Amino acid sequence: MxxxxxxxxxxxxxxxxxxxxxxxxxxxxxxxxxxxxxxxxxxxxxxxxxxxxxxxxxxxxxxxxxxxxxxxxxxxxxxxxxxxxxxxSAVPAVVSRTSRIIARWLADPAFTDPEGRPLALRRAGEDGPSFEALVAGVTRDLRPRAVLDEWLDRGLATLDGEDRIVLAEAAYVPRGGGEPQLYYFGRNLHDHIAASVANILGDAPRFLERAVHYDGLSEELALRLEARAKEIAMAALTQANREAHAACAADPGGSHRWNFGLYVYAEAVPPAGDAFPADDALPASSEAEA
Structure with missing residues (x-):
């Protein structure tokens, strides 16, 4: 049939x-x-x-x-x-463990400086913050030394001149198309699309889903805006992580989850047979009509 x-x-x-x-x-x-x-x-x-x-x-x-x-x-x-x-969608163990440790390093006042930047940590010791204490506060199933060796091998952390451990990036950013990166690919796209669909199918928009977009730009300006947008986005994500980490300390726990994501994209648009309309050069902040 x-x-x-x-x-x-x-x-x-x-x-x-x-x-x-x-x-x-x-x-x-x-x-x-x-x-x-x-x-x-x-x-x-x-x-x-x-x-x-x-x-x-x-x-x-x-x-x-x-x-x-x-x-x-x-x-x-x-x-x-x-x-x-x-x-x-099961969370790969390496993703869950690594993301939680990095999130704590970026959010917990015990492991950040007064400006909120992650401190360089000693390997161990009771006098001040250490990588051992950081890992132990998240999981006791793994030895901090094993975690450190893995992070150094993957470039997530480096050692400075005083043999302190330095966080390489202010986020967990899997690469190479392996299981961790594909997990976040599915999770983040799912949540973005799910928010848009909920806004379309619901009586009124519930989820924030907006974008600032400009067309008809030079390559130089597009690259400059891309770089600046990344700075703004990382500042917002860092602040959200810090506040969420602090709020979780008093939360009784439950079955809900929350995701706050941002994306930045730029590309060269192929010619479509006519020039960009004048209006395309105007700024626009759009919310899904959902």
Whole structure:
């Protein structure tokens, strides 16, 4: 039985923005060898999963027929794919451990100077802050020496002339396309898109989602604005981390999570056959109409 796509109604208005959203992802898929048939299988599973769990009617059993109606996928396929459970994104151990230690180093007044910069730490000792105390305050499952050796090898920390440990970057920034970087790739894009979707589907915008954007710039100015935006963004992230770390000390804990993210992007726009309109050179701060 062939499947049909409903190209009428509100769905058609999503085609252009979704195509733009997916284009960089398709570039990644092709680069990493995810073929179209493989992506189709993944999307089919996700469609069934979302319809089964996110669109269930309260007090009623979700049926194969209703999932088929919502997704356009044949009932036989629905029956085969149902029951897998909602996807779980496990945090890699190295990501959880490293990010928590760095977050404490950047936020805890015991490990920062009066201006909020991370201190250079001695390896151990009771007289003042040390790397051993920093790690022990987050986890006692690992020896601080093992953590330090790993960080030095990965370039997350360096040793200064006094053999003190210096944080190399004011954030945990995984690289190389490995498991840690791909974890944050999925997590951060998920949360950004989830916030936008919630704003679109909700009665009123709940989540802040804004961008300042200028078009028709010279390469020099675009690079200068990119660098300055990174400075502003890191200052905001550092302040948010410091306040969240302090607030957690008195929080009883629970099942919620919070994410505050920023992004900076710039590119050369290929010619589209005509020049940029004059209005494109004007500043704009836009909030998703969601």
């Amino acid at each position: 062939s499947e049909t796509i409903n190209d009428t109604g509100e769905g058609t208005t999503l085609h252009a923005p979704v195509a733009r959203l997916l284009r960089p992802l398709v570039r990644l898929f092709v680069a990493r060898g995810i073929t179209f048939p493989a992506l189709t299988n993944l999307l089919r599973e996700l469609y069934v999963n979302v319809a089964e769990y996110d669109f269930a009617l309260q007090g009623k059993e979700q049926t194969d027929s209703r999932v088929s109606l919502l997704t356009g996928i044949h009932r036989k396929e629905v029956r085969r794919l149902r029951g897998a459970g909602a996807p779980v």
